[in-house]
Amino acid sequence: MGHTTSVDGGTTEMRDILESCVRIDESAQSAYLYVQSRCTDSDVAALCGELATDKGTQAGWWRDLIDEWSTGAIPRTWTGGDEAADDLATTADAMGTLTGSTTGPLDAAAALIAAARIEYATLDPVFAELIELVEPGLARTRHEAYAHHIDILATAIEQAFEPGRTESLTALVLRRTHKNNLSLSRHSTRDSLTGLGNRRALAAQAGQWASWSARYGGAMSFVLIDVDEFRTVNDVWGHGVGDRALVALAKAIRSTVRSADLVTRLGNDEFIVLAPELEPDGAQVLAQRLLSNIRALRIPAEGEAYLTLTASAGIVTVFDPPNSEPRDLDEMLTAADRSLATAKRAGRDRAAEPLILARGAGDLAI
Numbered sequence: 001m002g003h004t005t006s007v008d009g010g011t012t013e014m015r016d017i018l019e020s021c022v023r024i025d026e027s028a029q030s031a032y033l034y035v036q037s038r039c040t041d042s043d044v045a046a047l048c049g050e051l052a053t054d055k056g057t058q059a060g061w062w063r064d065l066i067d068e069w070s071t072g073a074i075p076r077t078w079t080g081g082d083e084a085a086d087d088l089a090t091t092a093d094a095m096g097t098l099t100g101s102t103t104g105p106l107d108a109a110a111a112l113i114a115a116a117r118i119e120y121a122t123l124d125p126v127f128a129e130l131i132e133l134v135e136p137g138l139a140r141t142r143h144e145a146y147a148h149h150i151d152i153l154a155t156a157i158e159q160a161f162e163p164g165r166t167e168s169l170t171a172l173v174l175r176r177t178h179k180n181n182l183s184l185s186r187h188s189t190r191d192s193l194t195g196l197g198n199r200r201a202l203a204a205q206a207g208q209w210a211s212w213s214a215r216y217g218g219a220m221s222f223v224l225i226d227v228d229e230f231r232t233v234n235d236v237w238g239h240g241v242g243d244r245a246l247v248a249l250a251k252a253i254r255s256t257v258r259s260a261d262l263v264t265r266l267g268n269d270e271f272i273v274l275a276p277e278l279e280p281d282g283a284q285v286l287a288q289r290l291l292s293n294i295r296a297l298r299i300p301a302e303g304e305a306y307l308t309l310t311a312s313a314g315i316v317t318v319f320d321p322p323n324s325e326p327r328d329l330d331e332m333l334t335a336a337d338r339s340l341a342t343a344k345r346a347g348r349d350r351a352a353e354p355l356i357l358a359r360g361a362g363d364l365a366i
Contacts, residue, residue: 015069017130020088021062024122027095029055031118041108047156048115054149055122061142065134071215074134074208084126095121109167112157116170119153123177128185133204136262143182150178193243194250197264202274203329205262209276210318210326217322221283221354223273224314224336225253225290228348230269233309237301245299245307252293257286272336280317280354287313287351295349310349314340320359327357 032052039045068074106114131142154171161168189201197205213220227249234242246269253271254263262274273290275283291311299307316335318327335355343352 014074014134015066017085017088017126018062018066018069020085020092021127021130022059022066023092024088024095024124025055025059025062027092028118028122029053029059031095032115035106035111035114035118038104038106039108039111040105041111044108044111044156044160047152048111051115051119051149051153054145058146061131061135074211088124088126091121091124108160112153112160113167113170115153116157116174119150119174120177123174123181125181125184128181129188132185132189133201134208136201136205147178150174191250191265194247194265196250196254196271197262199264199266202262202264202266202272206274206329206332207326209274210329210332212276213318214320214324214326215322217320217324218277219279219317219319221275221278221280221286221315221317222332222336223275223283223287223290223351224266224316224333224340225271225273225287225294225311226313226340226344227269227294228310228312230309233307237307241299241301241307245297245309248297248299249294249309249311252297253290256290256293272333278317279319280315280356283315283317283354284351287315291349291351312340312343312348313351314338314343315352315354316357317354318357320357324359332357 029052032048032055036045036048036052039048065074127146128143131139135142154174157171157174158168189198189204190196191198209220212218227245230242230245233245246265249271250263250265253273257263257273257275260276261278264272264274266272273286275286278286291313294309294311297307297309299309301307314336316332316339318332320327335357339352339355343350346352
């Protein structure tokens with residue numbers, strides 16, 4: 001125990017990142033409209049118009065996030081490194097030169113190649129990573145919308161060029177690059193074994209909810225789960241069974257929490273649930289349900305044997321008055337560790353009473 005949440009990278013203001021995203025998508029929208037205006041093929045012109053509309057919608061996503069940034073609802077700084085921020089700004093500058101780079105009328109083939117150039121310029125894994133970190137509740141919807149955007153362009157290219165021609169490979173590369181970008185973003189925000197969020201995802205979302213909680217005086221709770229005597233599982237059954245147990249634990253926890261909650265794997269056998277807008281009584285109920293579902297697990301070991309587990313839980317709820325200073329994640333995790341230690345000392349296989357962090361009232365256990 002004893003968690004720190006530092007993340008390597010720079011501290012570029014999130015607004016700068018989001019404004020670069022707006023510029024990129026707005027420039028792509030203008031470029032698609034320019035190609036549409038010069039395309040002599042009505043079907044491809046209509047396609048470019050549809051792609052332009054998509055880019056306008058995507059620019060709107062980023063503008064909405066800038067509005068949320070201005071109210072303190074999302075982190076003020078970007079923890080992905082200054083290099084990524086600089087690359088986005090460079091892309092935004094380059095996108096501004098696309099409009100007008102092609103003169104004269106464009107037939108279907110030339111217009112599709114121009115469209116592919118536009119899309120290549122906007123294919124950056126940072127976009128997918130931002131969506132995962134800043135808009136986790138809408139990430140699936142956003143990713144599906146962009147996948148459809150890529151698909152309609154790639155399909156049009158496949159239909160326009162014979163298989164084997166260099167131009168037809170453009171469709172394959174577009175799809176593969178988009179898929180690889182999604183994979184990169186997921187690796188950066190998810191635990192590779194369990195598929196749960198990792199520390200970076202926790203830091204980003206906890207920062208958002210801490211800002212919201214401090215601004216409006218709403219509750220936010222953490223339930224820290226530590227598997228009892230998990231080391232003996234690896235010692236007795238081996239790491240293969242241990243990994244199988246961790247995957248089963250992750251599924252049990254994820255199936256117990258609400259859709260708005262974030263489940264993160266903190267360490268080898270430690271998991272934490274970030275539960276926005278959940279008050280102490282609700283957090284206590286959630287912790288008990290989690291422990292009950294963990295006890296019910298039957299994990300195949302060797303032959304006919306199976307493994308059962310118990311866990312202990314620490315609970316902390318932040319309940320500060322409106323317009324307070326946002327809590328630091330390390331402070332909240334330290335409080336969760338203290339609560340968990342109480343459960344361990346009391347005999348394990350139980351949840352501690354919630355520890356409440358309330359400014360002006362000290363730390364309260366109920």
